[in-house]
Amino acid sequence: xxxxxxxxxxGLHAAFAQDARVYLIGEDxxxxxxxxxxVSRNLSTQYPDRVWTSPVSEAAIAGVGAGxxxxxLRPVVELMFGDFSxxxxxxxxxxxxxxxxxxxxxxxxxxxxRTPMGGRRGYGPTHSQTLEKLYLGVPGLRVLxxxxxxxxxxLLRRAxxxxxxxxxxxxxxxxxxxxxxxxxxxxxxxxxxxxxxxAPTHTLRLKGAPRPALTLTAYxxxxxxxxxxxxxxxxxxxxxxxxxxPTQLAPLPAGGGLQPALQxxxxxxxxxxxxxxxxxxxGWGAEQLARAAQHFGGRLQAARRVAAAEAPIxxxxxxxxxxLPTLEDIISAAREMV
Amino acid sequence: MSDDAALYTQLATIRRFEETVLxxxxxxxxxxxxxxxxxxxxxxxxxxxxxxxxxxxxxNHRCHGHFLAYGGDARALFAELMGKATGVCGGIGGxxxxxxxxxxxxxxxxxxxxxxxxxALAEKRKGSQAVTVLFLGxxxxxxxxxxxxxNIASLWGAPVLFVVENNHIAQTTxxxxxxxxxxxxxxxxxNIPAVELDSSxxxxxxxxxxxxxxxxxxxxxxxxxxxxTARFGPHSKGDDTRDPAFIEExxxxxxxxxxxxxxxxxxxxxxxxxxxxxxxxxAYAQAEADPLPEHAAYVKAGY
Ligand SMILES: Cc1ncc(C[n+]2csc(CCOP(=O)(O)OP(=O)(O)O)c2C)c(N)n1
Ligand SMILES: [Mg+2]
Numbered sequence: 001x002x003x004x005x006x007x008x009x010x011g012l013h014a015a016f017a018q019d020a021r022v023y024l025i026g027e028d029x030x031x032x033x034x035x036x037x038x039v040s041r042n043l044s045t046q047y048p049d050r051v052w053t054s055p056v057s058e059a060a061i062a063g064v065g066a067g068x069x070x071x072x073l074r075p076v077v078e079l080m081f082g083d084f085s086x087x088x089x090x091x092x093x094x095x096x097x098x099x100x101x102x103x104x105x106x107x108x109x110x111x112x113x114r115t116p117m118g119g120r121r122g123y124g125p126t127h128s129q130t131l132e133k134l135y136l137g138v139p140g141l142r143v144l145x146x147x148x149x150x151x152x153x154x155l156l157r158r159a160x161x162x163x164x165x166x167x168x169x170x171x172x173x174x175x176x177x178x179x180x181x182x183x184x185x186x187x188x189x190x191x192x193x194x195x196x197x198x199a200p201t202h203t204l205r206l207k208g209a210p211r212p213a214l215t216l217t218a219y220x221x222x223x224x225x226x227x228x229x230x231x232x233x234x235x236x237x238x239x240x241x242x243x244x245x246p247t248q249l250a251p252l253p254a255g256g257g258l259q260p261a262l263q264x265x266x267x268x269x270x271x272x273x274x275x276x277x278x279x280x281x282x283g284w285g286a287e288q289l290a291r292a293a294q295h296f297g298g299r300l301q302a303a304r305r306v307a308a309a310e311a312p313i314x315x316x317x318x319x320x321x322x323x324l325p326t327l328e329d330i331i332s333a334a335r336e337m338v
Numbered sequence: 339m340s341d342d343a344a345l346y347t348q349l350a351t352i353r354r355f356e357e358t359v360l361x362x363x364x365x366x367x368x369x370x371x372x373x374x375x376x377x378x379x380x381x382x383x384x385x386x387x388x389x390x391x392x393x394x395x396x397x398n399h400r401c402h403g404h405f406l407a408y409g410g411d412a413r414a415l416f417a418e419l420m421g422k423a424t425g426v427c428g429g430i431g432g433x434x435x436x437x438x439x440x441x442x443x444x445x446x447x448x449x450x451x452x453x454x455x456x457x458a459l460a461e462k463r464k465g466s467q468a469v470t471v472l473f474l475g476x477x478x479x480x481x482x483x484x485x486x487x488x489n490i491a492s493l494w495g496a497p498v499l500f501v502v503e504n505n506h507i508a509q510t511t512x513x514x515x516x517x518x519x520x521x522x523x524x525x526x527x528x529n530i531p532a533v534e535l536d537s538s539x540x541x542x543x544x545x546x547x548x549x550x551x552x553x554x555x556x557x558x559x560x561x562x563x564x565x566x567t568a569r570f571g572p573h574s575k576g577d578d579t580r581d582p583a584f585i586e587e588x589x590x591x592x593x594x595x596x597x598x599x600x601x602x603x604x605x606x607x608x609x610x611x612x613x614x615x616x617x618x619x620x621a622y623a624q625a626e627a628d629p630l631p632e633h634a635a636y637v638k639a640g641y
Contacts, residue, residue, distance in 0.1 A: 060486030067456020
């Protein structure tokens with residue numbers, strides 16, 4: 001079995017091996033350290049001239065990556081914590097995603113900015129956030145979030161080598177030690193894999209379960225909790241759900257439509273519960289629910305969100321647990337909907 | 339054409355283009371905003387005359403002069419300001435957002451610094467001989483990302499020529515109110531060799547820039563050229579807060595066209611001016627007749 005961390009590391013190694021245009025820029029990248037979360041381990045040893053450990057200058061390394069991408073390379077920029085993406089926001093919003101369109105299609109900026117996000121590690125208000133919602137809806141930005149249902153490293157490798165759009169690649173920290181699930185680990189589930197534009201989406205239901213009464217949708221680490229909730233809801237409450245797990249958070253289908261897998265699931269469940277680790281209002285879940293309402297109108301019988309409290313994420317364990325969405329939150333929201 | 343005549347043609351082209359912009363704006367010919375280069379023409383002409391094929395230029399909001407000196411087409415630039423399909427960027431970028439060949443500009447002050455450094459490093463890694471020129475104003479030197487970029491450029495040996503055009507003002511704010519320390523000191527802090535010049539003479543700037551380019555092409559690492567200069571026009575349009583008498587004095591003492599034009603025979607100078615006037619008038623007329631971009635296609639292309 002492979003952990004998400006190992007898989008991502010393998011994905012980077014594969015991209016480096018496959019294409020000499022791939023570079024990595026970030027803080028504290030050199031071995032034996034290999035980056036703060038070790039995703040970049042052994043790269044500086046194997047590719048010393050293509051791994052550039054940088055000063056603590058997030059805006060500049062994002063810009064340097066952008067300039068390299070503009071001139072035909074395939075750089076990856078590692079941000080040590082997703083919380084620091086705010087320092088990169090100008091580069092991302094006013095340069096990286098602007099150039100392709102504002103230069104009338106004559107420029108491409110295929111840079112991948114990858115970063116850990118998320119809490120449950122006690123790092124406190126400025127090192128625990130799930131900030132990708134700030135970047136969802138930036139035109140021209142592709143936001144990807146791996147999970148344990150499909151190969152995270154392969155998604156990263158493809159984002160680096162096959163994607164001409166700039167990519168924000170969001171890795172939930174708690175996912176790193178989790179195993180990428182194989183068929184045996186998922187033996188209880190009936191799984192449908194589909195592709196949303198560029199990236200995989202998975203739809204799960206328990207084998208032999210009756211027609212689902214509720215659709216859950218979650219990405220990243222929250223998909224782990226949602227999967228557990230799905231099983232418990234079935235066995236403890238006889239509520240049968242289907243879980244839709246996308247890896248592409250943006251862009252969403254043009255014209256306001258739902259991702260096809262989510263639409264298909266809602267077609268038979270008619271109820272949608274969105275689950276995310278970002279704060280409650282104005283977020284990813286809100287957009288899914290708005291699209292579901294727009295598409296299904298009165299046929300959408302119930303709609304709810306589970307998300308983080310609208311407060312800084314506290315450092316104390318019990319406070320952090322209270323601020324972030326839990327398994328119990330998902331189960332009780334689902335029970336209120338069916 | 340002699341070098342002096344060619345240089346004068348450049349200066350006159352930029353001047354005439356910008357005067358046309360300021361004349362036509364109040365008549366509703368353009369849409370949006372603009373920042374003219376009047377008074378600073380010798381910088382672009384003197385510096386960019388040293389470009390080789392393949393070299394890169396990153397410019398800022400005050401980019402028309404840089405673009406024209408780079409070899410950009412006046413009609414395409416007028417068309418861009420008019421929001422026409424034939425504009426440099428099909429009317430999407432407007433006055434401050436140009437890209438043609440290896441020329442890129444962005445109106446977000448300082449944001450181009452790391453991008454220019456990254457582009458220069460990419461060229462170096464690809465083994466191209468290209469060097470990169472980055473134009474910054476004195477005001478842009480207030481942005482933190484510029485210093486991150488100077489640090490990285492120096493550390494990683496990026497072949498970038500940082501050209502600071504210090505016109506002593508940023509929009510309405512005099513440099514004394516915005517900058518502690520010196521420009522040269524800023525580059526010295528990062529071990530980036532800097533040459534400073536206070537001149538509106540295109541030949542002098544050409545000579546100084548020539549040495550910088552020679553060094554840049556033969557020795558590793560970035561360099562800087564600090565050009566003290568004078569902005570004659572408003573920051574944008576009709577928004578000059580300075581004493582008109584002061585601007586008159588600048589025009590009388592620091593006009594690059596007067597200074598360099600004096601080197602030409604009167605007849606040659608007027609012939610060049612007549613030629614430039616008619617070329618710019620023709621470019622303007624062509625742009626005016628050009629079609630608007632397809633708006634339905636634009637919205638559809640975005641997701
Ligand atoms: C990040 C950012 N802040 C503010 C502005 C608004 N603005 C446009 S030009 C300008 C002054 C620029 O001064 P300077 O860099 O000296 O260039 P100059 O206009 O003198 O050529 C300002 C404040 C901007 N474009 N970008
Ligand atoms: Mg200025």
